[in-house]
Amino acid sequence: MATESILIIDDEEGIRDSLSGILIDEGYEVKAVDSGEGGLEALSRKVPDLVFLDVWLPGMDGLETLERIKDISPDLPVIMISGHGNIETAVNATRIGAYDFLEKPLSLDRVLLVAGRALERKTLERENRELKETLQKKWVLVGESPVMREIRSQIDMAARSNSRVLITGESGTGKEIVAHLLHALSARADKPFVELNCAAIPHELIESELFGHEKGSFTGAFDQKKGKFELADNGTLFLDEIADMSFNTQAKLLRVLEGQSFQRVGGSKDISVDVRVLAATNRDMEKMIKEEKFRGDLFFRLNVIPIKLPPLKERREDISLLVEHFLELLAQEYGQPKKTLAASALQKLVSHDWPGNIRELKNLVERLVIMTASDNIESVGISESKAQSNYFIIDGLKQARDTFEKDYIEAKLKQHDWNISKTAEAIGVERSNLHRKIKSLGIATP
Numbered sequence: 001m002a003t004e005s006i007l008i009i010d011d012e013e014g015i016r017d018s019l020s021g022i023l024i025d026e027g028y029e030v031k032a033v034d035s036g037e038g039g040l041e042a043l044s045r046k047v048p049d050l051v052f053l054d055v056w057l058p059g060m061d062g063l064e065t066l067e068r069i070k071d072i073s074p075d076l077p078v079i080m081i082s083g084h085g086n087i088e089t090a091v092n093a094t095r096i097g098a099y100d101f102l103e104k105p106l107s108l109d110r111v112l113l114v115a116g117r118a119l120e121r122k123t124l125e126r127e128n129r130e131l132k133e134t135l136q137k138k139w140v141l142v143g144e145s146p147v148m149r150e151i152r153s154q155i156d157m158a159a160r161s162n163s164r165v166l167i168t169g170e171s172g173t174g175k176e177i178v179a180h181l182l183h184a185l186s187a188r189a190d191k192p193f194v195e196l197n198c199a200a201i202p203h204e205l206i207e208s209e210l211f212g213h214e215k216g217s218f219t220g221a222f223d224q225k226k227g228k229f230e231l232a233d234n235g236t237l238f239l240d241e242i243a244d245m246s247f248n249t250q251a252k253l254l255r256v257l258e259g260q261s262f263q264r265v266g267g268s269k270d271i272s273v274d275v276r277v278l279a280a281t282n283r284d285m286e287k288m289i290k291e292e293k294f295r296g297d298l299f300f301r302l303n304v305i306p307i308k309l310p311p312l313k314e315r316r317e318d319i320s321l322l323v324e325h326f327l328e329l330l331a332q333e334y335g336q337p338k339k340t341l342a343a344s345a346l347q348k349l350v351s352h353d354w355p356g357n358i359r360e361l362k363n364l365v366e367r368l369v370i371m372t373a374s375d376n377i378e379s380v381g382i383s384e385s386k387a388q389s390n391y392f393i394i395d396g397l398k399q400a401r402d403t404f405e406k407d408y409i410e411a412k413l414k415q416h417d418w419n420i421s422k423t424a425e426a427i428g429v430e431r432s433n434l435h436r437k438i439k440s441l442g443i444a445t446p
């Protein structure tokens with residue numbers, strides 16, 4: 001991934017130096033100029049990912065510069081920097097399109113926090129756009145084994161009905177792809193596809209995520225918020241990791257599925273929606289029902305059409321096709337020629353057991369592509385115990401940091417028998433946060 005670039009526009013040399021210093025240390029590419037005119041000139045040569053802009057500038061002032069920047073690049077996030085005298089101007093600037101503002105003296109933590117947030121939002125917006133563009137390309141289910149053919153025909157049929165589908169299968173077997181395909185191939189395809197990962201958000205927030213909330217309904221509810229059900233109206237709602245939903249919330253969800261109407265948290269108005277619900281889980285639901293951890297009545301409502309994805313080791317004949325597919329995707333992503341895999345290396349992959357299924361295979365292929373200098377990958381290094389990565393041959397701080405973070409979290413998870421709560425506590429992060437990391441870094445949990 002390319003380094004994110006930041007433009008600083010401030011006439012005070014001290015601010016330019018300290019801001020640049022902090023941001024360069026974080027791995028960003030930074031350019032600093034001392035005037036609005038200089039800023040626009042820099043922008044005309046290269047549009048950065050983020051701008052820090054002083055409110056008070058000699059010549060063209062901050063607000064005018066902001067307006068011109070917004071003319072040139074409406075989506076570019078701009079963070080205003082204000083001195084004590086002009087905080088009000090900075091606040092006003094956020095009304096005319098600035099993303100946020102910072103007050104001098106600058107606090108290092110806040111600078112990084114606000115910058116991180118602005119860039120994250122920008123990335124999210126871009127990802128959303130790309131997602132839409134590559135929808136058809138991205139959600140392909142590779143595999144010509146008899147069981148994958150059968151699953152593709154099940155998907156075709158289920159997509160055309162309006163029925164609820166419960167997608168099951170071990171972690172990393174493609175459940176998310178199936179959910180997207182069910183939407184993309186349905187009559188609702190041009191309506192929203194909304195996803196909620198029940199494991200990745202704290203239990204106490206799930207209801208507000210699902211049903212929305214009214215202003216002031218609980219601490220932190222500053223504004224009224226629409227829930228996923230409302231956002232998915234006329235479209236599809238995908239409830240991922242449904243087994244993680246608390247018993248209480250399960251009862252509420254059941255009521256909505258029975259009547260298609262609900263109330264926002266803290267609200268009294270009945271809201272009706274037309275939503276097709278898809279759900280997925282990698283857990284054994286029947287066992288959970290026996291143990292009274294999941295409501296049987298909800299299970300039957302969700303499981304109108306079951307689709308069960310097989311583990312990768314039960315369809316080894318698909319491995320070479322999948323490897324080809326990932327090599328192709330990676331070559332596109334990195335803008336490099338496609339690498340090849342030696343026959344002996346492929347043989348090793350085919351005989352491996354893949355507890356993390358396709359996600360594990362995909363991660364391994366990605367790792368090999370990054371770590372192998374030549375165009376032909378001859379050694380795949382599985383079955384030997386995993387050697388520590390050589391972080392120092394990785395180009396790019398972000399890539400190196402992700403690789404380290406992944407190795408670290410994986411090692412800690414192993415130490416704690418893959419218990420997410422225990423590991424989260426041990427390394428000092430929130431359970432939901434760790435969960436997100438596991439997903440975003442592509443760690444295969446057995």
Ligand SMILES: Nc1ncnc2c1ncn2[C@@H]1O[C@H](COP(=O)(O)OP(=O)(O)OP(=O)(O)O)[C@@H](O)[C@H]1O
Nearest residue numbers: 140141142170171172173174175176177282358359
């Ligand atoms: N048949 C397939 N063809 C191509 N790519 C696949 C296939 N199955 C899975 N993948 C890829 O493998 C990765 C894991 O798949 P996915 O996220 O759908 O798994 P999942 O079943 O939802 O797992 P989890 O239970 O852990 O959420 C994704 O990057 C996905 O694109």
Ligand SMILES: [Mg+2]
Nearest residue numbers: 175176240280
């Ligand atoms: Mg999934």
